[in-house]
Amino acid sequence: xxxxxxxxxxxxxxxxxxxxxxxxxxxxxxxxxxxxxxxxxxxxxxxxxxxxxxxxxxxxxxxxxxxxxxxxxxxxxxxxxxxxxxxxxxxxxxxxxxxxxxxxxxxxxxxxxxxxxxxxxxxxxxxxxxxxxxxxxxxxxxxxxxxxxxxxxxxxxxxxxxxxxxxxxxxxxxxxxxxxxxxxxxxxxxxxxxxxxxxxxxxxxxxxxxxxxxxxxxxxxxxxxxxxxxxxxxxxxxxxxxxxxxxxxxxxxxxxxxxxxxxxxxxxxxxxxxxxxxxxxxxxxxxxxxxxxxx
Ligand SMILES: O=c1ccn([C@@H]2O[C@H](COP(=O)(O)O)[C@@H](O)[C@H]2O)c(=O)[nH]1
Numbered sequence: 392x393x394x395x396x397x398x399x400x401x402x403x404x405x406x407x408x409x410x411x412x413x414x415x416x417x418x419x420x421x422x423x424x425x426x427x428x429x430x431x432x433x434x435x436x437x438x439x440x441x442x443x444x445x446x447x448x449x450x451x452x453x454x455x456x457x458x459x460x461x462x463x464x465x466x467x468x469x470x471x472x473x474x475x476x477x478x479x480x481x482x483x484x485x486x487x488x489x490x491x492x493x494x495x496x497x498x499x500x501x502x503x504x505x506x507x508x509x510x511x512x513x514x515x516x517x518x519x520x521x522x523x524x525x526x527x528x529x530x531x532x533x534x535x536x537x538x539x540x541x542x543x544x545x546x547x548x549x550x551x552x553x554x555x556x557x558x559x560x561x562x563x564x565x566x567x568x569x570x571x572x573x574x575x576x577x578x579x580x581x582x583x584x585x586x587x588x589x590x591x592x593x594x595x596x597x598x599x600x601x602x603x604x605x606x607x608x609x610x611x612x613x614x615x616x617x618x619x620x621x622x623x624x625x626x627x628x629x630x631x632x633x634x635x636x637x638x639x640x641x642x643x644x645x646x647x648x649x650x651x652x653x654x655x656x657x658x659x660x661x662x663x664x665x666x667x668x669x670x671x672x673x674x675x676x677x678x679x680x681x682x683x684x685x686x
Pocket of ligand 1: 555654657
């Protein structure tokens with residue numbers, strides 16, 4: 392049977408480029424940690440989760456390029472939490488806010504196909520604009536998601552150089568300074584994938600996760616050319632994990648225009664006052680817009 396036609400007209404790469412041009416490179420993380428729910432005077436249950444998520448979406452709308460719900464923090468509430476996530480994804484789509492489900496999925500064959508369907512198929516209740524994927528069962532084990540994203544006009548962000556210090560033990564393995572490390576191979580595979588899928592000046596559907604905390608020294612030592620990926624670079628680690636604008640500039644260098652910088656706790660701790668959350672989103676967005684403008 393032929394693949395069903397997708398409702399998406401533009402691919403994820405160009406849609407994200409358009410959103411970043413319009414609102415700047417901030418991605419607001421929706422991380423309803425129990426401690427944050429409590430600080431917002433909300434119960435640690437599905438109703439609290441819903442109030443929290445809706446408020447973050449409202450504060451983020453029109454001020455950022457995308458939101459990134461942390462799926463684990465919805466899953467910990469079971470089916471009721473996933474139902475809240477489904478509604479958040481639908482409401483964000485209605486508000487014209489792009490969504491990246493931070494699910495870090497990765498498996499083999501038909502199981503990977505099921506993950507791909509859950510997050511990237513048009514008829515799935517959990518469909519997001521993009522999903523994060525873990526390539527540690529082999530980059531090509533992600534094939535069902537890479538192929539489905541291309542069909543439905545959605546995207547993927549593959550973990551390459553994560554923001555946590557423990558990531559280096561695996562991701563830097565094989566470092567020979569000329570692209571032999573695990574991370575460099577993932578970057579090269581993403582670049583090949585995008586070269587086959589993207590058109591002219593647009594980004595392809597395959598992005599990478601590269602922490603803002605990683606630093607230029609590691610990128611240089613690993614011999615990685617982030618700009619060659621020709622796709623978006625999701626950069627967690629900003630704010631609560633210690634990276635600021637200077638670290639984003641240093642880590643991404645000439646690839647800074649591709650950096651979609653994600654911040655969760657630093658913004659969310661401004662709540663529960665909606666005025667304060669909106670102000671925190673706008674302050675962060677403006678700092679990052681200034682970086683994109685080269686100031
Ligand atoms: O390398 C990675 C990949 C994902 N994350 C996720 O991003 C947010 C970061 O939250 P902050 O509060 O801004 O620190 C969180 O959901 C992580 O699971 C990451 O931090 N690093």
